[in-house]
Amino acid sequence: MMQVQDRPLGRGPGPILEVRDLRVEFPTRRGVLTALDGVSFDIAPGEVLGVVGESGAGKSMTGAAIIGLLEPPGRIAGGEIRLNGRRIDNLPYEPMRRIRGREIGAIFQDPLTTLNPLYTVGRQLIETMQTHLDLSDREARQRAIGWLEMVGIPAAAQRVDSYPHEFSGGMRQRVVIALALCAEPKLIVADEPTTALDVSIQAQIIALLKRLAREKGTAMMLVTHDMGVIAETADRVAVMYAGRVAEIGPVRDVVKAPKHPYTDGLMASIPPLDRKVHHLAGIEGAMPRLSAIPRGCAFNPRCPHVFDRCRVERPELLDTGTTRAACWLYDPASEKQAPELFRHA
Amino acid sequence: MLAFVISRILQAIPVMLAVALISFAMFAYVGDPVSIMLGQDFTEAQRTQLIHDLGLDQSFLMQFATFIGNAVQGNFGLSYRLSRPVAELIAERAPATLELAFCAAALAMLIGVPMGVYTGLYRNSWLSRAFLTFSLVGVSLPTFLIGILLILIFSVWLGWLPSFGRGEVVQLGWWSTGFLTWSGIKALILPSVTLGMFQLTLIMRLVRAEMLEVLRTDYIKFARARGLGNRAVHFGHALKNTLVPVITIAGLQLGGIIAFAIVTETVFQWPGMGLLFIQSVSAADIPVMAAYLMLIALIFVTINLVVDLLYYLVDPRLRIGRGAAGGH
Incomplete structure (x- = not known):
């Protein structure tokens, strides 16, 4: 059988977004830092790809790139x-500008600071x-009101003339979502869209994003920690560590039966709600700084x-049966093979 | 809105009273008006009579109240030096200073803001570096030195522009303007540049710093992520957000320009209020000094009020905040 695990689950012909061996560098006075190294993934039309990882793992940077x-x-x-088979990483500013908003929408973390x-x-x-669209002032205003209604702003026809500070944080994030979607892009890059919100609001915003993405057939890259x-929203999930993809696969498999030791540690560190724990599990040590990424596997220490x-x-990313993981345990040629102990079930 | 204006005007009253007190105190402590006015030969009866006529035998509070009452009506008495009403002297000189200040401020804004925007947007271009170097010169050279250098270059060496005076002026009612004659306009150039140079460089540096700050904000990144063009991002979104602090400084500077035109007016023998003030100081002409002091205070207070009102227009957050506070 062909390898399907790194292929999107979505329908339709090709993926809407293909990222191949993406490498992002930061030249500094003390040498070049590699912030992203060999990041690859696809997103199919209408699919939601979750991207998780610790702070500094390169999630947001991937979105920005x-x-x-x-x-x-x-x-x-x-x-x-x-994007749709067309290479966009080397586009000059002006053609790329026309893609932003029109073909790729963006949602940022803090709705209190994203609106002018x-x-x-x-x-x-x-x-x-x-x-992006050829609209008269009247049509545009009508559509603006329509979008505010669609994202659940009450009394949209009046609120359209309100200033950002007259909305609450959750309402502002709804406005941001309307802004990201209003030119009807086929892909949304949502960078921690709920992190700055109250927990009670988070669920509403996620539900809204999910519903709109489904209704509009918009694919989404959902960056979050x-x-x-992720479990609630994403179809597939990519786990990032030190600027690399550690594991990628269908969300069920990655969450329930992680294959990469890092993913395993990450899942184990989520405290269970159904029983009492005396110690919070964690992963020993800390993610390496970009200037000191170890040789071989970045997670090895x-x-x-x-x-x-x-x-x-x-x-490299290796097939594990359910997901693909960047781990030598899954290379048949390695002297050590994956133990069964990851199967949390 | 109206409540805000009224409350600001009420706040201005103590400020004006304090300045009036200082002005008034000058009469009592800087020289003795009675001996100045009597001259060399006088009798004791004449002296007593004069003290009585001037109201100097009344209590301090009564004298101060009279002073305030007169000042409110624009009556500051007679100049010791010129024996003419002070209000008339100042009204005669005000157009010259106000026109000069207006030109200097316009120059500072019209050149300073674009230069600041440019240096903020293109931080590393050679032109930005040239502007910044030039602004260091503007900030660090004293006004009188700039004035003298300009006279040396443009009046003495090149002979293009006059080195002193206002040129020909045209009377429009009580207002004398230099804008309507060619020689008047030529005469305005050097003093305006001299007076506006410091403000220009200050505004340029301020706009630049604010632009750099604003361009880092999330809403600018989000505006870019929405695919807005550079023009919309830079001028629609970034520049407007830099305006609040720029308005504050520009407003205070305008007051400063009017008040401290003294040096420029002296260098260029500009027949404005500043020159009048300097001449009055050397002659200890206290009524003129007192009136000038109060006029400048009034200008500062007025400009501050206008600046506060401009905030309202620029920043919607203030409208709501004040409106709600005013509603209680």
Whole structure:
């Protein structure tokens, strides 16, 4: 059989987004830091890919690279990003600008700071739509009201002329979602869209995102460190560690039966709600700094199953049966093979 | 809105009273008006009569109240030096200073803001570096030195522009303007540049710093992520957000320009209020000094009020905040 695990689950012809061997570098005074190294994944039309990992694992950076807005001096130093088969990582500013908003929408973390405080939400919506779509002022205003209704803003026809500070955090994130979707992109990059919100609001926002993505057939890259959000929303999940993809596969398999020792540690560190625990499980040590990523597998100093090969050779994503994991335990040629102990069931 | 204006005006009253007290105190402590006005030969009866006429035998509070009452009506008495009403002297000189200040402020804003935006957007271009170097010169050279250097270059060496005075002026009612004659406009150039140079560099540096700050914010990144063009991002979203602090500083600077035109007016022998003030100081002409002090205070208070109102127009968050607070 063909390998299907790194292929998107979605329907339709090709993937909407293909990321291949993406490498992002930051030149600094003390040498070049590699923030992303060999990151590869696909997203199918209408599919939700969750991206998880600790802070600094490169989740947000991957999103920024896709929308072409890496903070300088960061730059894409290798690999490629394709949108609907068209290469976009090497586009000049102007063609890339026309893609942003129109073909790839973005949602940021903190709704309190993402909206310009000096303009009404209606103006910001109208301006975005008129940048990308050929709309008269009246049509654009009508659609702006329509979008506010769609994201669940009550009395949208009045609220369209309100300023961002007149909305609560959750309402503002709804406005941000409307702004990301209003030019009807086929892909949304959502960077921690619920992290800055109250827990009670988080579920509403996730439900809204999920519903809109389904209704509009929008694919989504959902960056978060919240496994609960991933489990609830994503079709597949990519686990990142030190700027690399550690494991990628269908969300059920990755959550229930992780194959990479890092994913295993990550899942084990989520405290169960159904029984009392006396110690919170964690992973020994800390993620390496970008300037000190060890040779071989980046996780090897913290890995309970480490063996000689891990310290020398860097593992590629290998088929594990259910997911694909960057771990030598799954290479039949390795002297050590995966133990059964990861199966949490 | 109206409540806000009224409350600001009420706040301004103590400020004006304090300045009035200082002005008033000058009469009592800087020289003795009676001996100044009597001259060399006088009798004791004349002296007593004058003290009585001037109201100097009344209590301090009564004198101060009279002073305030007169000041509110624009009556600051007679100049010791010129023996003419002070209000008339100042009204005569005000157009010259106000036109000069207006030109200097316009120059500072119209050149300073674009330069600040440019240096904020293109941080590493050679032109930005050139602007910044130039601004260091503007900030660090004293005004009188800039004025003298400009006179040396443009009046003495090149002979293009006059080195002193206002040129020909046209009377429009009580207002004398230099804008309507060619020589008047030529005469305005050097003093305006001299007076506006410091403000220009200050505004440029301020706009640059604010632009750099704003361009780092999330809403600018989000505006880019929505695919807005550079023009919309830079001028629609970024520049407007830099305006609040720029308005504050520009407003205070405008007051400063008017108040401290003294140096420039002296260098260029500009017949404005500043020159009048300097001449009054050397002659200990206290009524003029007192009136000038109060006028400048009034200008500062007014500008501050206007600046606060401009905040309202620029930043919607203040409208709501104040509105709600005013509603209680």
